[in-house]
Amino acid sequence: MTVIDSGRYLQGGRTALFEREFAAYTGHKFCVSTGCGLDSLSLIIKAYKELKLLNDGDEVIVPANTFIATILSITENRLTPVPVEPRISDFQIDDNLINEAVTARTKAVMIVHLYGYNALTERIVSICKQRNLLLLQDCAQAHGLAKAPLPDAGNIRGASAYSFYPGKNLGALADAGAIVTDDEELANVARALANYGSTAKYVFKYRGANSRMDEISAAVLSVKLKYLDEDNRRRQRIAEQYISGIRNESIVLPPLGGVHHIFPVLCKERDRLQTYLQERGIQTLIHYPVPPHKQECYREFARFRLPITERIHREELSLPLNQALTDEEVTYIINAVNAFI
Numbered sequence: 001m002t003v004i005d006s007g008r009y010l011q012g013g014r015t016a017l018f019e020r021e022f023a024a025y026t027g028h029k030f031c032v033s034t035g036c037g038l039d040s041l042s043l044i045i046k047a048y049k050e051l052k053l054l055n056d057g058d059e060v061i062v063p064a065n066t067f068i069a070t071i072l073s074i075t076e077n078r079l080t081p082v083p084v085e086p087r088i089s090d091f092q093i094d095d096n097l098i099n100e101a102v103t104a105r106t107k108a109v110m111i112v113h114l115y116g117y118n119a120l121t122e123r124i125v126s127i128c129k130q131r132n133l134l135l136l137q138d139c140a141q142a143h144g145l146a147k148a149p150l151p152d153a154g155n156i157r158g159a160s161a162y163s164f165y166p167g168k169n170l171g172a173l174a175d176a177g178a179i180v181t182d183d184e185e186l187a188n189v190a191r192a193l194a195n196y197g198s199t200a201k202y203v204f205k206y207r208g209a210n211s212r213m214d215e216i217s218a219a220v221l222s223v224k225l226k227y228l229d230e231d232n233r234r235r236q237r238i239a240e241q242y243i244s245g246i247r248n249e250s251i252v253l254p255p256l257g258g259v260h261h262i263f264p265v266l267c268k269e270r271d272r273l274q275t276y277l278q279e280r281g282i283q284t285l286i287h288y289p290v291p292p293h294k295q296e297c298y299r300e301f302a303r304f305r306l307p308i309t310e311r312i313h314r315e316e317l318s319l320p321l322n323q324a325l326t327d328e329e330v331t332y333i334i335n336a337v338n339a340f341i
């Protein structure tokens with residue numbers, strides 16, 4: 001109501017306040033709000049192109065198993081994604097495979113903290129340092145992870161992209177996103193790019209986009225940010241209950257750790273397990289049924305051989321995980337999963 005009465009629905013005080021709060025929460029100097037997570041990723045790349053640190057045709061190392069938006073942000077800026085297989089143990093990009101994927105054209109590593117697990121390792125930090133690569137982070141599933149002890153990225157240039165899509169750990173009531181970074185130049189260019197490329201009213205330094213967070217979303221996010229740590233702790237307790245309670249030889253459990261956006265189990269008979277749970281009133285999702293390199297929009301990547309990625313996409317099933325689940329519901333789900341044969 002305060003926002004509606006103010007008569008100011010974009011670029012007002014609520015957005016500026018949330019940007020300060022989210023920068024402080026993630027431990028970064030700058031926060032630039034955007035229209036969505038895909039825009040956050042894309043604007044980072046666009047801004048580094050304006051700064052001449054990225055150019056058409058440059059290669060970006062990226063995990064092969066990710067949501068399509070990660071890859072879209074690279075290709076829509078005319079850069080080339082170089083997919084790297086994940087570890088099966090925690091689904092994160094396998095840092096042992098990064099060096100062999102690097103070529104003279106590689107300019108950035110884009111990691112994805114998929115399912116809320118931490119993907120950033122000392123090894124990745126040292127590869128970026130040694131080879132002078134930008135470190136870009138897709139944090140769309142990892143709100144709160146930045147508060148965990150992560151390797152120090154020191155003076156590597158880079159930025160992190162967030163989405164506040166309603167289903168994320170921190171979600172608005174509409175599409176919204178943000179970029180956080182310690183790179184002041186990047187923050188300034190990205191801020192201009194998100195607002196038509198404007199540096200002052202009706203002065204256009206860049207060919208920008210229209211990607212802005214609205215004031216109502218910002219007000220909602222400021223309130224919900226206060227509960228994020230509590231919600232993440234509840235998610236962690238549910239994950240702990242699943243891990244200690246589920247005993248079924250046909251199901252591989254994920255590790256504990258991170259902010260548990262999703263609880264991914266692997267099962268060779270995934271589709272049958274999903275139907276079985278559905279019949280018991282338990283709704284599950286698949287993240288994701290088809291990997292990016294097998295999508296019609298990326299026919300040119302169909303030749304890649306990525307067996308671990310393909311196995312994850314074939315066997316993954318996400319058990320219900322959100323802070324509103326009750327202990328009784330969690331127990332009901334555990335018992336149902338244990339009885340699956």
Ligand SMILES: *Cc1c(COP(=O)(O)O)cnc(C)c1O
Pocket residue numbers: 036037038039066067069070112114138140141163164165175176177
């Ligand atoms: C949700 C998501 C995005 C995109 O965010 P939107 O706000 O929907 O544009 C990008 N990457 C990952 C890993 C996501 O889960």
